[in-house]
Amino acid sequence: MRPQVFREGVTAGLIGAFTIALWFLVLDVIRGDILGTPVVLGNSLISLFLQPGELPSRAGAFLLYTVFHVAAFAGVGLLFAWVVNASERTPSAFIGFAGLFIVFEIGWLGWTAVLAEGTYGELSWLQVFLANLIAAGVMGFYMFRQHPGLAKRVELAVAGSPE
Structure with a gap:
């Protein structure tokens, strides 16, 4: 992996992870349970x-989920950076990625709705969906700032111009 892809990917991932963490921190403060969301998710993880009935401390659950959350977003960021950098050479690759992103978001939305019906009713599907859209938006903004000409090349590819 090229150093540029690694740097952009980890940075985009950290931006996305921080954005979602901040979003849920605000929601948790409003609910009166600071850090409640990462604790619930850490306990589920x-x-x-x-063994059934065993749970870590609140701090342990928070730390476990935070590490998992950051690592997962670093992975997503690396994939995103790889696609964006590949799209510099083949802009139509970004169109395919955008389609896969939409399918993933719809699937994630459904999965979140299923979880909200069960044990994790504290997590609203709408809150998670909005968090994902906000994080994707800021990650996308960062990546397109790193590749300012890509949007025009993708637009031309959509219009049918030769790559």
Whole structure:
């Protein structure tokens, strides 16, 4: 992996992770349960590895989920940076990625709605959906600032101009 792709990917991932963390921090403060969302998610994550009824401390759940959240977004950011950099050479690749992103978001929305019906009713599908859109927006803004000519090349590819 080229250093530029790695740098852009990790940076975009950190931007996305921070954006979602900030979004849920604001919602948690409004609800009166500061850091409630990462604690709930950390408990659900660790429950995959513990005996039923065993849960880590609130701080342990928060730290576990934070590490997982940052690592997951770094991975997403790396994939996004790889696609954007590949799209510099083949702009139509970005169109395919945009389609996959939409399918992923719809799937994630459905999965969140299923979780909200069960144990994780505290997490509204709308809150998660908005968080994903906000994070995708700021990550996309960052990446397009790094590649200012890409939007025009993708627009030309959509219009049918030769790449």
